Amino acid sequence: MTEFYSSSFEETLEWGEKIGKQLRPGDIVALNGDLGAGKTSISKGIALALGIKDDITSPTYTIVSEYDGEIPLYHMDMYRIDGIEEFELLGVDELLFGNGVSLIEWSERISEYLPDDCKSLQISILEDGRRKIILKGINL
Ligand SMILES: Nc1ncnc2c1ncn2[C@@H]1O[C@H](COP(=O)(O)OP(=O)(O)O)[C@@H](O)[C@H]1O
Numbered sequence: 001m002t003e004f005y006s007s008s009f010e011e012t013l014e015w016g017e018k019i020g021k022q023l024r025p026g027d028i029v030a031l032n033g034d035l036g037a038g039k040t041s042i043s044k045g046i047a048l049a050l051g052i053k054d055d056i057t058s059p060t061y062t063i064v065s066e067y068d069g070e071i072p073l074y075h076m077d078m079y080r081i082d083g084i085e086e087f088e089l090l091g092v093d094e095l096l097f098g099n100g101v102s103l104i105e106w107s108e109r110i111s112e113y114l115p116d117d118c119k120s121l122q123i124s125i126l127e128d129g130r131r132k133i134i135l136k137g138i139n140l
């Protein structure tokens, strides 16, 4: 487990790049944190490290956004998934076992698909506005 802090969007982006450099095809990372904590911001940094040129947007209204880079990125949001059946029906499970990196918001909704030692990233907003980021399973 690693813990670090970010005082700005730019700093969060840099942490995202550092994290992205450690990721390999097939890696799954659960992204946790409240709305506005910085999940999309850190995902933008991860995307930069994977050689993705497209802008990463919040996937709230889409279940999966796919981005092409040196390693493909699947940015997933399980908030609107109505049970594991829908997840399987949409074929999202296939992506998890593919050659891309999967970043998953609301990952607890599909916990039965995730490895017990799933990599994860928890972002929280401190009283002074800084972000505290806790990484599990990823060494920087
Ligand atoms: N240290 C910080 N890290 C990330 N975002 C920050 C930080 N400080 C302020 N912000 C702002 O907070 C918002 C985070 O939004 P976003 O990354 O979309 O959050 P989420 O995807 O978790 O809902 C952005 O508007 C960003 O500019």
Ligand SMILES: [Mg+2]
Binding pocket: 039, 040, 057, 058, 059
């Ligand atoms: Mg977001």
